[in-house]
Amino acid sequence: MAMAAIEGTEETMSDIRNYTLNFGPQHPAAHGVLRLVLELDGEVVVRADPHIGLLHRGTEKLAENRTWAQSLPYMDRLDYTCMMCSEHAYCLAVERLLGIEIPERAKYLRTLFDEVTRLIGHLLSLGTHALDVGAMGVMLYAFREREDLLDVYEAATGARMHPAYYRIGGVSRDLPDHMPQYRESKWKNAATVKKLNENRQGSLLDFLEDFTERFPKHHAEYHTLLTDNRIWKQRLVNIGIVSPERAKQLGFTGAMLRGSGIEWDLRKKQPYAAYDKVDFDVPVGVNGDSYDRYLVRMEEMLQANRIIKQCIAWLRTHPGAVMAENHKVTPPRRADMKSNMESLIHHFKYFSEGIHVPEGEAYAAVEHPKGEFGIYAVSDGANKPYRLKIRSPGFVHLSSMNEMARGHMIADVVTIIGSQDIVFGEIDR
Amino acid sequence: METLMQTITQYGSGLFGAAWPSLWLVVWTLLKIIVLVVPVLTCVAYLTYFERKVIGYMHSRIGPNRVGPWGLFQPLADAGKAIFKEVITPSRANRKLYFIAPTLALAPAIAVWAVVPFGENLVVANIDASLLYILAIGSMSVYGLILAGWSSNSKYAFLGSMRAAAQVVSYEIAMGFALVVVLMVSGSLNLTDIVHAQQKGMGVDWGLNFLSWNWLPLLPLFVVFFISGIAETNRAPFDVAEGESEIVAGFHLEYSGMAFAIFFLAEYTEMILVSALTSLMFLGGWSSPVAFLPDGIWWLVAKICGLLFLFLWFRASFPRYRYDHIMRLGWKVFIPLTVFWLLLVGVWMLSPLNIWK
Numbered sequence: 001m002a003m004a005a006i007e008g009t010e011e012t013m014s015d016i017r018n019y020t021l022n023f024g025p026q027h028p029a030a031h032g033v034l035r036l037v038l039e040l041d042g043e044v045v046v047r048a049d050p051h052i053g054l055l056h057r058g059t060e061k062l063a064e065n066r067t068w069a070q071s072l073p074y075m076d077r078l079d080y081t082c083m084m085c086s087e088h089a090y091c092l093a094v095e096r097l098l099g100i101e102i103p104e105r106a107k108y109l110r111t112l113f114d115e116v117t118r119l120i121g122h123l124l125s126l127g128t129h130a131l132d133v134g135a136m137g138v139m140l141y142a143f144r145e146r147e148d149l150l151d152v153y154e155a156a157t158g159a160r161m162h163p164a165y166y167r168i169g170g171v172s173r174d175l176p177d178h179m180p181q182y183r184e185s186k187w188k189n190a191a192t193v194k195k196l197n198e199n200r201q202g203s204l205l206d207f208l209e210d211f212t213e214r215f216p217k218h219h220a221e222y223h224t225l226l227t228d229n230r231i232w233k234q235r236l237v238n239i240g241i242v243s244p245e246r247a248k249q250l251g252f253t254g255a256m257l258r259g260s261g262i263e264w265d266l267r268k269k270q271p272y273a274a275y276d277k278v279d280f281d282v283p284v285g286v287n288g289d290s291y292d293r294y295l296v297r298m299e300e301m302l303q304a305n306r307i308i309k310q311c312i313a314w315l316r317t318h319p320g321a322v323m324a325e326n327h328k329v330t331p332p333r334r335a336d337m338k339s340n341m342e343s344l345i346h347h348f349k350y351f352s353e354g355i356h357v358p359e360g361e362a363y364a365a366v367e368h369p370k371g372e373f374g375i376y377a378v379s380d381g382a383n384k385p386y387r388l389k390i391r392s393p394g395f396v397h398l399s400s401m402n403e404m405a406r407g408h409m410i411a412d413v414v415t416i417i418g419s420q421d422i423v424f425g426e427i428d429r
Numbered sequence: 430m431e432t433l434m435q436t437i438t439q440y441g442s443g444l445f446g447a448a449w450p451s452l453w454l455v456v457w458t459l460l461k462i463i464v465l466v467v468p469v470l471t472c473v474a475y476l477t478y479f480e481r482k483v484i485g486y487m488h489s490r491i492g493p494n495r496v497g498p499w500g501l502f503q504p505l506a507d508a509g510k511a512i513f514k515e516v517i518t519p520s521r522a523n524r525k526l527y528f529i530a531p532t533l534a535l536a537p538a539i540a541v542w543a544v545v546p547f548g549e550n551l552v553v554a555n556i557d558a559s560l561l562y563i564l565a566i567g568s569m570s571v572y573g574l575i576l577a578g579w580s581s582n583s584k585y586a587f588l589g590s591m592r593a594a595a596q597v598v599s600y601e602i603a604m605g606f607a608l609v610v611v612l613m614v615s616g617s618l619n620l621t622d623i624v625h626a627q628q629k630g631m632g633v634d635w636g637l638n639f640l641s642w643n644w645l646p647l648l649p650l651f652v653v654f655f656i657s658g659i660a661e662t663n664r665a666p667f668d669v670a671e672g673e674s675e676i677v678a679g680f681h682l683e684y685s686g687m688a689f690a691i692f693f694l695a696e697y698t699e700m701i702l703v704s705a706l707t708s709l710m711f712l713g714g715w716s717s718p719v720a721f722l723p724d725g726i727w728w729l730v731a732k733i734c735g736l737l738f739l740f741l742w743f744r745a746s747f748p749r750y751r752y753d754h755i756m757r758l759g760w761k762v763f764i765p766l767t768v769f770w771l772l773l774v775g776v777w778m779l780s781p782l783n784i785w786k
Contacts, residue, residue, distance in 0.1 A: 021584050029674040043588070043752060132674045134666060134749025140488035187494075231666055231748045410588070411675045411751045 018046055021410070025054050029132045029414045032424030036401065038413065045413060048405040050398050055428035063388040067354025068094055069168060071388070076162035078390065079426040082121035084113045085368040086426070087166040092272060092364035093375040094168045097357045098329055104274075105320040106170035111274040112311035113156070113165065114366070115304040116208075119215075120149050121369030121421075122301050129294065129418030130226060133235050138225050145218050148211050155179050155204050168355070169330035170323035175315070177203045205312050212309045219301060227298070236291035240404040240416040243288060250403075251396045254371025255300065256420065259285035259293035266367040278310045290419035297421070300369075329355045354383040370394055370421055392426035461553045465542055473697040474504035480741050487745040507690075514686035519581055522683065526580035531684070531691035534573025537566045538698040545705050546621045548715045548726045560608055560618040563706065564601075567661075570695060571597040574663075574670060577692070578680035589679025592752055593663060593670035599759040600660040606767035607654040610647060610774050611710045614785045624714035628724075630784060636720035642713040646784065649770055651711040653763050655736070658703035660755065662696055664740055666747035667755055674749075704736035705729070 019040040024030035033054035039047040059078060063071040075086040088110055095102065127142035150160045155176055157163035165172050179200040182193045199210040226232045242252065247260035257264055265282040267275040283299035285292025323330050331350045332343035357379040365374035371393025378387040397420045404420075405413045441449045478493065478501065485492025493500030518524055544559035546552035556562060571594060578590020612618055615626035632640025644651040660667040671679040681692045708714060708729055715729040750758070778785060 019584065021588075028677060130748065134668075134674065135747065136484070136744070137488055137746050140490060144489055225746060226748070229748065231750055231754075234754050235748055235751055409751060409753065411669070411672070411749075414675050 023410075023413065029417060031128065031417055031422055033428075034398075034417065034422070034424065036413070036417075038405075038410070040410065043409045043411075045405045045408055045410065048402045048413060050401045052395075052398070052424075052428055055424040057429070059429045060388050060390060063385050065384065067383050068357055068385065069350070069354055071385070072167070073162060073164040076164060077425055078392065078429060079121075079368065079370065079373070079394070079423045080161060081124045081423050081425075082117045082369045083161065083163055084110075084117045084165060085121075085366055086373055087164065088114055088273070089364055089366045089368070089373050089375045090377075091166045091168050092366065093362050093377045094357060096362040096364055097360055097377060097379055098168070098355075099358070100169060100324050100326055100329060102170045102324050103321045105174075105315070105318060106322045106324075107274040108311050108314050108318070109171050109175070109322060110166060111278065112208075112308060112315065113171075114273065115307045115311070116149050116152055118304040118369045119301055119308075120146055120153075122297050122304070123149075125297060125369070125418075125421040126222060126294075126301075129415075129421070130232075132414045132418040133232065135225065135229075135232065138222055141218065141221055141225070145211075145215065148207075151180070152204060152208055152211075155207075167323065167330065169326065170321070172323075174322050175204045179204055179207045205316060208308065209312050212305050212312070215305050216302065219298070219305075222298065227295070233291065235411070235415055236294055236419070237289055238287070239290045239408060239412045240419060241287060241289045242400070242404065246403075247288065250400045252371070252400070253393050253396070254368065255293050255296045256371060256393075256397050258283065259296045259419075260288035261285055261292075266365055266372060270365070272364075272366060274311070274314075277314075278307050280304075280307050290415050293419045356381060356383050357385075365391065368393060370423070370426070371397065373426070390426070390429055392429065394420070394422040394424075394427045398422050398427055458553070462543075465553055466539060469539065469542055469698065469701065470694070472701055473694055474508065476697050476701065476737065477507065477693070478504050479737070480744075483738065483741045484745045487742070511687050511690035516684070516686040516688045519583065519683050521582045523580040523582070526576045527683075528688070530573050530577035530580060531688045531695075532573070533576060534570050534695040535691050535698070537569035537573075538695045538702060541566050541702055542698075544620060545702070545709070546624065546714070547729055548724075549621075551726065552621065555619070555621055557617070557619045559620045560612055560623075564605060564608065567702075568597070568601055570699065573692075573695065574680045577684070581680075581683035583683050585676045585678070586680050586682040588676050589670050589672065589682065592672070592676075593680055596663070596667065596670065596752075596755055596759070597661055599756060600657040600763070603653055603759060603763035603767050604657040604661065606764065606771055607647075607650040607657070608710070610650050610767070610771050611643060613771075613774060613778065614643065614647070616785075620709050620714075623710055624716065626785070627713045628716050633720070637718075638713065638716055638720055639718035642711065642716075644711040647711065647770070647774070649766055651707070653767055654711065655703070655707050655739075657759075657763060658707060659740065659743065660759070662699040662703055664696070664700065665744040666750050668749060669752045669755060672749065700737060700740055701733060704733040704740070707736055708732035 021038040021040055023036035023038050025033040025035040027034075030036070035051040035054065037049040037051065038045055057077070059074050062074060072087060072090055075090045076083040078086045123142040123146040127139035130138035153163050154160045157165040157172070179202070181200050182188060182196045184190055184193050188196070199207055242250070242256070242260050244260045244262050247257050247262060252260065253264070261284050263282055263284050266272070267280070268282055280303045283296050283303070285296050327343065327346040332346045336343040337347045359379055359381040361376070361378040363374055363376045365372045372391065373393055374391035376389040376391065377385050380386040401416070401420070404416050408416070438449075438453070441453055445452055481503070482492040482500075493503035496502040496506045518527055541563050543553045544556055544562050546555065574593040574597070575590045578586040578593065611623060615623040617623060617626065627642045628638070630641035632638055663670045669675070671681070676682070681689055684692065712732045715724050715726055717724045717728055777783060
């Protein structure tokens, strides 16, 4: 029997067949748990077949069994590299169903944190993309800046990765007036600590402002390392070209669509939060290749920086409430709860039964760093969603993998994955 | 020292009689080999530390700093870890070749050191065909890579070894042509003589010895040789045979423990070797750059360290070439360039402007 099997393989070995390579799920460039079955002719990709579902956690179904407020932290875990933007879409959808307006300051805070998140997401995307293409340095430089932004996250919300900061009706709390500081340790002496804490003496806004001042300088470093580097250009230019028409047909959004030359940005086209009150430009590409998408993301970082600056200036001069005062749908202030019977009841109802959302359906989308991230919520009037549908940009972009990778080499598949900027949390949901 | 040697000879002759001279030759050569290989391998160990520190600082991080003072014992810890890890053999691997492959990668990398001179008469084997020996033994190490990839019976490893084979073979040609020009201008295949040939010329007359070295008249070949050397050793940005983010680890994907570490030993030994050869052939070896300072092995060490730093610098900053771009660079740029320079130097040497008389 064994002999027969060996003879059989010898026979089939004689004719030339394509080679199937299992790219992932445990692969350094798989960006999580992408399993890509590549059919190869030599090193040239004949077919790329993405398999998904290895990170499926059933977020949509879980949301059906939680109160409206309880589902919010799940949104952080969708795209775990751009957390607050997903929260934003969820909050917008529920607020739309409830028909409430949030305070102006909350809108600016959301804009601020959306852009901080955009920087966090794009820095990660840039770093991993460069690392996939082999440039180690950019990854660590990008993470150096990302670290400061995660400190901002932590100072404002208490968590670096899963902040759960936005709330239905506003944001959970106002910005703190001081930044956490480094402490001396075995590895950090007094001088180092002093230097590290130099820009942490003021409030969170001061720290963030200091960041926006120096970010363009760091951004120029990434450009120096990559943009005009011949190897980088050889690896990215004309790789994974998508024509504008095809990009629309495939349902691309975000940098993937803008890279193909279509000026479409939800922040401009369907403004939400305070985006209609801040100035920024929408960069678009020309050729629709990986290099253009890279440039679009790079420019978006500078624009995000610009928006952050404007938000800081506004937030400094406009104190106020950050949560809607309608305590049927938002939690009451804790101090009130101690003295006011009604607040106590509101508190109890909010955190046990949850809020009731009027019957209806709503779709809210935000310009997530990766594209259009939408939440479609259907309510039957209960304290839980009847159905929650998540529209994730990464899923759509990944679907085009076969089309983008066909005819390229294995090394280009890695470039394309990097330029699609996919994260499995949102694809598998 | 003289009396010590005499004592050894007398004592040995008394003990073994007529067989002593040949026996002593073997013992003496073995001693020389040990004296060479132990420092080389120590350098390899500390090159990994140096690499991690240098790249660390380039990346604005710290690098190893926990094992021993400033992390100096890190290489020892790494070696200890590698030794005690299990060497896993894939069930469908060709076991014999699977274990021969690492040896075949490391052995030539160390063997080449036999002809590398560190100073006047400071060489294990001062043979006349040392350049040929280097080419012959140096190209052996690619068999280790090919066999490793093939015998692992893994698709990624196989792709890696295919890439390694094609790349190393193509860059050997450019490297070979560069060496031909060096031997033309030096009139010798012996590395010691090649260094000697660089110790005379116009620059030396002016007291600026470094202007007489081969790097200046053969500048394009110096660059081509060093870049080909980087490609030969599969270092970034030519590390497609490993291609971390594409084919995971390439040819040594299935290896673990010491078998895995041996590939790294080979790679780092070759890095030092390429730097040493570049220093000897283009940067005047152990000669001092200026006339008022004495020659000596420390100059060679300094030059090697400088070139090794370039290896690390490239790794820290460049993205990785794509496999077909590497081939294009090798065949369409380097080989025509070296062939052209070969002809040019040939004509130059026959013309009255010959500076290598």
